[in-house]
Every structure is written in C-alpha cells, then in structure tokens.
Amino acid sequence: MSNETRGLTLVFTGNGKGKTTAALGMALRAWGQGMKVLVLQFIKGGWKYGELKASEKLGSNFEIRQMGEGFIRDAGPEGLNAHREAAQKALEEARRAVREGEHDMVILDEINYAISYGLVNKADVLELIRNKPPRMHLVLTGRNAAGEVIELADLVTEMREIKHPFAAGIPAQKGIEF
Amino acid sequence: MSNETRGLTLVFTGNGKGKTTAALGMALRAWGQGMKVLVLQFIKGGWKYGELKASEKLGSNFEIRQMGEGFIRDAGPEGLNAHREAAQKALEEARRAVREGEHDMVILDEINYAISYGLVNKADVLELIRNKPPRMHLVLTGRNAAGEVIELADLVTEMREIKHPFAAGIPAQKGIEF
Numbered sequence: 001m002s003n004e005t006r007g008l009t010l011v012f013t014g015n016g017k018g019k020t021t022a023a024l025g026m027a028l029r030a031w032g033q034g035m036k037v038l039v040l041q042f043i044k045g046g047w048k049y050g051e052l053k054a055s056e057k058l059g060s061n062f063e064i065r066q067m068g069e070g071f072i073r074d075a076g077p078e079g080l081n082a083h084r085e086a087a088q089k090a091l092e093e094a095r096r097a098v099r100e101g102e103h104d105m106v107i108l109d110e111i112n113y114a115i116s117y118g119l120v121n122k123a124d125v126l127e128l129i130r131n132k133p134p135r136m137h138l139v140l141t142g143r144n145a146a147g148e149v150i151e152l153a154d155l156v157t158e159m160r161e162i163k164h165p166f167a168a169g170i171p172a173q174k175g176i177e178f
Numbered sequence: 179m180s181n182e183t184r185g186l187t188l189v190f191t192g193n194g195k196g197k198t199t200a201a202l203g204m205a206l207r208a209w210g211q212g213m214k215v216l217v218l219q220f221i222k223g224g225w226k227y228g229e230l231k232a233s234e235k236l237g238s239n240f241e242i243r244q245m246g247e248g249f250i251r252d253a254g255p256e257g258l259n260a261h262r263e264a265a266q267k268a269l270e271e272a273r274r275a276v277r278e279g280e281h282d283m284v285i286l287d288e289i290n291y292a293i294s295y296g297l298v299n300k301a302d303v304l305e306l307i308r309n310k311p312p313r314m315h316l317v318l319t320g321r322n323a324a325g326e327v328i329e330l331a332d333l334v335t336e337m338r339e340i341k342h343p344f345a346a347g348i349p350a351q352k353g354i355e356f
Contacts, residue, residue: 004355006351007351008343008348008351008354011340012196012336013340014273014319016336017333017335018200018335019189020203021204021207022196022199022200022203023203024206025196025198025200025201025202025203025204025205025206026201026203026354027203027206028229028232029199029202029204029229029232029353029356030228030352030353030354031228031232031355032232032233032337033230033231033352033356035351035352035353039335045295048210049210049211050202050205050207050208051210053209053212054206057236058235059211067328105353112340113308120207130236137351139261153341154341155195155342156341157195157196157337157339158276158337159200159335159337159338160192160335161334161335162328162335163189163331163333163334164333166348168332170186170332171245173183173186173203173315173327174183174211174213174235175183175204175211175213175282175315176186176204176208176315176333178211
C-alpha cells in the first residue's frame, strides 16, 4: 500500500447502469497504478464473464471473489437463505481485507442492495467503513444506499437511468451487460 | 468483431464522478470478452496515469489515444484553438474507427463536453453515431449530453454528484482521480 495516499470511501448508487461498471473502471485505474485491488460481489452471480475473464488476465493484483448467488429477484423464499449466506460470506471477506490491510482498493459490489434487502446488517457495514485502514480506498456499489453510508462516504454519485435498452426490448449484449 | 452482438450506443452524462470511470469499466469488461477496444480522449490530457499504464499492460486489444489538451477551464483564450484542434483530431480518429469497423467498442471520452463547448460540431457527432457499424458498441461520455445524442442512444445514465471529496478539501487521490 502506498504511503502518500489518503484512502477514500466511494459510493455508486441509483437505479441506472454504471455503478458496478464505474467500480470496475476505478479498479482498472488503480491496478494500472500498481495498486492491489479486491472485488467482492455481494449479489451478482456467475454470469459476468467479461470482468471475470479480465481479472484472470490481470494477475494477482486484481482479484474478483464471487460469493453472491445471482440476482435476488430470481430467488424463491427458500433461496433467500442462500443469498443471505453468500452475502454474509462476502462481508466476512470484506472484514478480513479491512483487518489485514493488504489491498489498496476494496470494492464491495452491490453491498448497498444487500443492506436494503436485509442480507447484511447496516450496522456491520458502517463498522466496516469506520474500521478501514486510512490509506485503503473502499468502493460501495448498489442501489438504495443507506443515508448513514452516504454520511460516512467521501464521494457519492447517483447513477440515474434516463434510458435503458431493455425497455426497448433489446437483450443483454456481450461487452455491455456481461 | 463478433457476429451475434448488436452494437449499442451508450451515453454517460451528468455532473457526478463516474462517467469516464464507467466507460473504462465497460472497456475492461469488453476486453475481458476478447473484444477490441479503442478509447479516444476528446478533452482530458496527460494526467490520467492509471488508465494509461493499464492500457499499456493490456496489450493491443485495449488502446487509449490521447489527443485532448487537458481541462478546458485551464485554457486561456488562445488555448482554445489548441483544444479545438485536438478535439477535431479525436473526431477524425473516431470517424476512421467507425469507417474501418475493426473495433468492437469505441469510447468517445468527454465528447459531450466537447460538443457543448463548441470544440466539435454536434451534427458531425450525430452523423458519426448514425454511421457506426451495426455490431460496434459506441460509448459517449461527458456532461451536458445534447438532447439529439440522447435521442439516438440506446442507454443513457446521468451521473449525479451527491458528494465530492474536493468540496471537503481532499485533494485528488492516486487510484481514484488519476
């Protein structure tokens, strides 16, 4: 971890496309600077091949760990426990990363959504943010970011959907959605 | 260029952080899919080391071409011509990329801003969008996206600034701003 950096807490929220995508771009920029990046997925499952393949190619300084179980809306009532378990596991990984302090940037992908859906406790996440090493960048994505999370953050952008191809019946496209 | 892809036109606009960053994330995802990506910078100059270094490491399928001359607000009246020249050069490169159709994704970074500042003609950009190969993804970033650009786009997200560290006196940080 570099000495001169002041670690920031960033939040990408809102209903528009670009939250996870912006976090990935941030990760690429940091990786380009020689920083060590960890991406923890709290919700999304095994379908985002583009970034998974990219992270394999980028080597050990760019790691994506998937624990989420796909989109929550696909889950039946009994599926919710599996989602909660996966999100809790992601939270544990996040705590370990914050405790060990070996990464320059840790991205908690869809954690806001996981909070708002009750998969992780808001209080646990707030504690995680407060405990982060001073030089670590922490990026939290997902819609419905909690007011207290926004309060603690240094930078918050709301991605607002103005237009989306799904609304026009265009299916998910390689390189864009996955 | 792959056969099954329907190329989309995407716009990231608004006053918040995350526009160029989301485009970079999109580029990384596409690159991970084995796609060929070209990033053309219409405004920003030589200070974004993170992504430049990253693009060097990613090889020939991920190319960033800088022609912009730094932030426009740093330019005196005589500097404006240099900006216009750089933006026009970027537009020429974009036209060539659209004509040759060798890239799966072309990112026109800060082109919206370049239009609104009068560095490139809106009509020229609209023509560019209309002429893009059917399978090419085109990504246009920058604040103040023109209504006609939004009209032509398949996906538009407005990045709204909720909170920014500069406002709290925190300077630009490695891995975040550059």
